Amino acid sequence: MNAYALFEEQQQSRGIDLNTVRSRLRALQIETPSWGYGDSGTRFKVFQKVGVPRTPFEKLEDAAQVHKVTGACQSVAIHIPWDQVDDYSQLRSHAESLGLTIGAINPNLFQDEDYMLGSVTHADSAIRNKAIAHLKECVDIAKETKSKDFSLWFADGTNYPGQGSIRQRKHWMLEGLQEMYKILDPDMRMLIEYKCFEPAFYHTDIADWGMAYNLSLKLGEQAQVLVDTGHHLPGANVEHIVSYLIDEGRLGGFHFNSYKYADDDLVVGTMNPYELFLIFYQILDALDSQEQLLVDTVNKMLYMIDQSHNIESKIPAMIRSVMNVQTQYAKALLIDHQEVAEAQRKGDVLGAEDAVRKAFEFDVTPLLHSIREEIGVPIDPMKAYLADNYGSSILARGKGGASW
């Protein structure tokens, strides 16, 4: 009996419906970020790698490699102006020619000298207007790239008590976002990110999920919250926030990455894989609720990677990230929600905990191999990529590619 047959027998004996498991796993798509293929670093140093893409077009080519070996990464998020090109329809065509689509647009409002003290929350209305104009420009770009989502992260905040008026900036933030919201196409969505600190070290204008959520309420149905797994204070129960926002119909998607201390932006699934599994547990619990709002919310959520590969080989780091997400999602699919519910009803604390954790302890490698075989990608995407000569071919790009 081979590994998958054993796995199948094991899960079926638990009453797990492998058809559902398999179809959900096949459908899992993970958007990769164009900037994840370039050089990135810390405030102390950006180490430069040989072979890093020099243009947005080359970034897409690297992203295509990840999709080629995983079959799960069709769309690619872009960052403006990091991915600024003269003709965005050409960028889209390039993506399509590689079997890709352009995903979420990420406006950048933190690298212009004007934004030192804020962008949409700057005390100077000229700078606020400049920031709003950039947001609107991104809507135009989205029309050309056929993107439907905007990942909105604002570095806006202050470093010292008194530096800015917290209340006034709160109002400016809403006003700025309203300007953008007005010009959205009906099928576009604003995904509002929050972050507890960095680069602002005293207060950040959108500091937590509550502030992002509240903005989304005031903006309208097309505004939702984006959860970056690394943007929380120590100890935060991220899966609680996830569950909460889904229940409100306001969770738009994720920026996945790993952290141990702060926004460390490490490869997702490498620090506390159980947390990632528990996030998927909440998502799947909502999906199985059969409540329309929840099911719709989950089905529209975007899974995006947002990492800084400071010391890692870029393409392999992305492949590893995708594989880790798949692994934890697959494990979460093995939770028997009936068993959990039954234990909860009986007040059986240890039984309920066990019903969740035991799914985490299964080895889902046979399942993942089987799915990959089915969709026609290598069973070990990392091995396949490393065996390929793409990695060596790009060395000709030399050092000094795109970075931030």
Next chain:
Amino acid sequence: MNAYALFEEQQQSRGIDLNTVRSRLRALQIETPSWGYGDSGTRFKVFQKVGVPRTPFEKLEDAAQVHKVTGACQSVAIHIPWDQVDDYSQLRSHAESLGLTIGAINPNLFQDEDYMLGSVTHADSAIRNKAIAHLKECVDIAKETKSKDFSLWFADGTNYPGQGSIRQRKHWMLEGLQEMYKILDPDMRMLIEYKCFEPAFYHTDIADWGMAYNLSLKLGEQAQVLVDTGHHLPGANVEHIVSYLIDEGRLGGFHFNSYKYADDDLVVGTMNPYELFLIFYQILDALDSQEQLLVDTVNKMLYMIDQSHNIESKIPAMIRSVMNVQTQYAKALLIDHQEVAEAQRKGDVLGAEDAVRKAFEFDVTPLLHSIREEIGVPIDPMKAYLADNYGSSILARGKGGASW
């Protein structure tokens, strides 16, 4: 020239309106909690003090001592069933005879064996109903004590992934609170507290301000958020939350205390007095905004102390707490908001920071002494209490008074 004259000259030369400062300081009322006069401790040990009050009536007598020497603590919060009596109108009369009023009612939904796995979020509807009945009972008690506010803290949460359905419990919480809300008198308010952890160690049903705020939105205008300064994750910018909630018209009041690590419940103002000052800065900034919603919100806010005096003498600990609040409030009253606003407008980071911090560096002792003289209480409340023989008279109560 005496100290106050020098202070007056100094502040007037800065353009500070001391009439406003003085009238605000005179008006500052701080509610003390009945349980702060009893024994409390950690999970490791509750140390028993000689002289701790044995009954709710004795707690009020101790609270009256704090009011006597400070003139700032007329109302006393009570906890049900810790302060359960047969006849609440008698308790109120006793308070009145001591020059006190009964303040916020604090229902207790965490010390009954039934509540081990939750109260209003328990999986068993019988227990949920019992919890709701207790909430309603507290509304009845409030009518007898003439209390207008309910401080609602729920220990409800789980210790393990899977132990409870996070979403289902979220709904039960809302439903339970709605039952209580319905029977409120029009001038009553529910103040909803949040807490990141303890005693629940995996997820807490109302874990942060966003969840408490969202509940208040769903309940109605009479529901507001209560900020306990010790109920946040490490690094949280509490004054940001304060400013945010005031701006939304949803900050109902405070539970003051100090913390270094978690919900340490130490004497307020002893760990990071600057944070307390910055909280008052946000409050006063809103008050001076002249926006009606903000002014009304601030004027209705309750300042309450909520501490565990594990090792301290109870009455002196309370006097110290009140004095520390007065000190930081007085300092915040010396901020020149015009100067701050001007620096903000110019983008003068260091100037704006200085405009706030410099108020903190003034010694407000002469001001506090002057106010106390004016209202006819001892200029040094602590010294006055310690010189009085009340402290020794209560030793006759012996050990083993009220505790939790």
Next chain:
Amino acid sequence: MNAYALFEEQQQSRGIDLNTVRSRLRALQIETPSWGYGDSGTRFKVFQKVGVPRTPFEKLEDAAQVHKVTGACQSVAIHIPWDQVDDYSQLRSHAESLGLTIGAINPNLFQDEDYMLGSVTHADSAIRNKAIAHLKECVDIAKETKSKDFSLWFADGTNYPGQGSIRQRKHWMLEGLQEMYKILDPDMRMLIEYKCFEPAFYHTDIADWGMAYNLSLKLGEQAQVLVDTGHHLPGANVEHIVSYLIDEGRLGGFHFNSYKYADDDLVVGTMNPYELFLIFYQILDALDSQEQLLVDTVNKMLYMIDQSHNIESKIPAMIRSVMNVQTQYAKALLIDHQEVAEAQRKGDVLGAEDAVRKAFEFDVTPLLHSIREEIGVPIDPMKAYLADNYGSSILARGKGGASW
């Protein structure tokens, strides 16, 4: 092909020596704490369970059940005075009659009224001497119980700046421990625990591993550090500390438990199982170093559970804890240290990470079942215990058993 055969084939193809894996797994002994069988809680409430042991003798009987189904928990730690008996040789005989031994002695210096402001660091020499006398008394008890190790946790610390002289208390701590050290038998060990906070909320006299380590240096070879996994500040890299202390030959053992926020004392392996795995990775890496100091240190280390089962059934909670430790230890045994070292040498960041993480992703259930069969205990200890009637038989004890 059954599950174990498949597992065997899989691991052998990776070059894993299953004989070594199996023999190490068979040898894994985990000491359970007598107090883990009693009621415990938070400062808010100790919920009482029916069937909790009423005497130290009954605690041993419960512990014997855990050993019976796991075969891995022969020794039981005791806490004095929680487990005070008139005749400790009788307690030892009772243990032996149950197939158990008495393990580490845990002096208790935090529940006497005298210790409110410190025990061995109290400003009053009479109280310091009382505390030292208790430490010495525990050495006497150890001689009767044939215990060789002392787990020394001190709640000593302060709640406020100025409350105590940090330096003076540092000296008193050393002096107190020296008094105990002097009377140790040559084969006895003092295991010095550290903790960042709780119940002290400003400073704790032995706050981190560095302070415990430094004490051990000054005391001598028989003093070592005890790592309680829940006693660290947020973000602390516990496995780094473990590796460091082993390298210095000063790690004496562990108190295992899980935490998300603070010293939550949850069932080990339920919050971040990967961290537990990574701790074992460091231990096994040292064991395989073939350096005598490291090998000896690891071989003498004690694995102890120290948890507060606030809401869980006590005996099942302990069985779950033991199983979780076994699971993560088994996974760590599957790390190919050669593969890791090779990737490290090449600077292959992703390869090295993968070499460690991949071991975590194996399902070790077949291995654990096989080992349990071999040593003659049920393959599923939890199921076996729940099927047994011991759990129902102890209900006759009623409520109100031992607690702290």
Next chain:
Amino acid sequence: MNAYALFEEQQQSRGIDLNTVRSRLRALQIETPSWGYGDSGTRFKVFQKVGVPRTPFEKLEDAAQVHKVTGACQSVAIHIPWDQVDDYSQLRSHAESLGLTIGAINPNLFQDEDYMLGSVTHADSAIRNKAIAHLKECVDIAKETKSKDFSLWFADGTNYPGQGSIRQRKHWMLEGLQEMYKILDPDMRMLIEYKCFEPAFYHTDIADWGMAYNLSLKLGEQAQVLVDTGHHLPGANVEHIVSYLIDEGRLGGFHFNSYKYADDDLVVGTMNPYELFLIFYQILDALDSQEQLLVDTVNKMLYMIDQSHNIESKIPAMIRSVMNVQTQYAKALLIDHQEVAEAQRKGDVLGAEDAVRKAFEFDVTPLLHSIREEIGVPIDPMKAYLADNYGSSILARGKGGASW
């Protein structure tokens, strides 16, 4: 009666010896860092200021301005290679011509491409040797600049479990430092810094004070620990560490700055000024102990500023930092150690806390003004600097000065 006379009367009536206070305050010297005058930022952006110094010589000129208005900043720390010059004796002469001295040398082992995976702990011996050579080069530079101290901060660490051998790197660190130690002049000191994280996000080779202290023990008397106030995990009691290291005779000095979340590197004294005051309380408590080791240790300690002025005007930010250190030091000088000791002896928790905190509440502005008058610098250094035309004169330097 003027402000100082009132202050004098007030303090003398408390029994404070103002002669000692004044002489200690006059003697307070604070070293400023050359890099604090250049541009710095976060990983997201380094904003460029007009007027930032372009060379090490210009940095000294800016530092001279800070000394000119404060009289307290004679020495300037340099960073190699940021301050690399052809002829270090020329740099020293330049400093001397400005009334300055060159202070601590800070080797830089984190910005060379070779150091991506470590410097003295790199797996490749060639890179370790390169790093050691740089350390030795810094000793040579020190001889030319007449510097006596080395501030040693290592970014070395790993981002993922398995990436490096924690134990092996521990040994390499010691070996590398031993190479440097060997060639020190007898009056030179190595000040070893620790940091919990950043830029390493999994483990940092010297992660906490315990590891730095242990290295110092192994290296010898000329090795001491450097405490950077921002390099701790959330909640760490920094003043406890300070007290501990002084008591061991191993505290070499400080890098001062402020933090709210992580290593935020903000202007010292702006986030939690009470913590800075409490650090000085421990220092002064040791100084007053009259124990020779402690007095010597304190007297040799260096107070250095280490900040990233991301958004602030550089020279004013440094002046503010120096003034804030002076303010908190002055307040700590007003603690009546006898009063504290007396309360401690009596177990008077609130009295002891009050004896410390009350010193913090005095306004020391009159004292600082008086001292400045005495030493012949402006009573308000910030105002004096802003009124001077130096700030505008350096605008001619343009943008794009030194940065990291």
